Amino acid sequence: MKTVILRSCLLMAVTISLFSFEIPAGWFVAGSQPKKYEMGIEAGAGQTGKKAATIKSIDSNIDGFGTLMQASSAQQYLGKRVRLTGYIKSKDVKSWAGLWMRVDQAGSHKSLAFDNMSNRAVKGTTDWKKYEIVLDVPAQATNIAYGALLSSTGQIWFDNLSFEVVDASVPTTDLRQMTAMPTNLNFEE
Structure with missing residues (x-):
C-alpha cells in the first residue's frame, strides 16, 4: 500500500513539474484573463x-489575454528614446501575440507612449523571429512597463530580451503616433 501511495505521489510531482512553469525573478503575471494561462x-x-519564458493557454476558449511583464522606473530614461528587442516563437496562436511596452505617468489613466505589436502581430505557428518596440520617454514619465502577451489561445515562447537607449534616427513604433498632416484622403494609397 505504501508503495502505491509513494508511486502516486511521485507521478503527481513529476506531472506538476512537467506542466507548470516557475515565474522568473523580477517578472509578474497580469492581463485581463491571467488565470487562463x-x-x-x-x-x-x-x-x-536553454531557458525561455512562455505563455500557454489552458482553456480552449479565452476572451482576453495574459501577459508576463515587468515594470521599472522611467527616471534614467527621461527625454530619451528606448528600444525593447526580443525573440518570439509561437504555436497555434489563434488570435495574436507580441511584445509590448507602455510609458506611464503617475496619477494619469492614459499612457504617454504605447505599442503592443497589434499592427504586426505574431499569429499561428512560427519559428524564432526578432521583434522590436521603440518608444519615446517624455520628461513627465514615471514608469515603463513591458513584456510579452498572448491573446486568446495558443502558446508563445520569448527569449533574449534587451532594453537600450537609441538615438532619434531610430523610428518609434508608438501605435498612437499622429501623422504630420492629413493623408490618403482619396483612399488611393
Missing part, C-alpha cells in the same frame, strides 16, 4: 536551447 520559464525551450 500558464506562464513562466520552460527549460530547454530557449532560442539557443
Whole structure:
C-alpha cells in the first residue's frame, strides 16, 4: 500500500513539474484573463536551447489575454528614446501575440507612449523571429512597463530580451503616433 501511495505521489510531482512553469525573478503575471494561462520559464525551450519564458493557454476558449511583464522606473530614461528587442516563437496562436511596452505617468489613466505589436502581430505557428518596440520617454514619465502577451489561445515562447537607449534616427513604433498632416484622403494609397 505504501508503495502505491509513494508511486502516486511521485507521478503527481513529476506531472506538476512537467506542466507548470516557475515565474522568473523580477517578472509578474497580469492581463485581463491571467488565470487562463500558464506562464513562466520552460527549460530547454530557449532560442539557443536553454531557458525561455512562455505563455500557454489552458482553456480552449479565452476572451482576453495574459501577459508576463515587468515594470521599472522611467527616471534614467527621461527625454530619451528606448528600444525593447526580443525573440518570439509561437504555436497555434489563434488570435495574436507580441511584445509590448507602455510609458506611464503617475496619477494619469492614459499612457504617454504605447505599442503592443497589434499592427504586426505574431499569429499561428512560427519559428524564432526578432521583434522590436521603440518608444519615446517624455520628461513627465514615471514608469515603463513591458513584456510579452498572448491573446486568446495558443502558446508563445520569448527569449533574449534587451532594453537600450537609441538615438532619434531610430523610428518609434508608438501605435498612437499622429501623422504630420492629413493623408490618403482619396483612399488611393
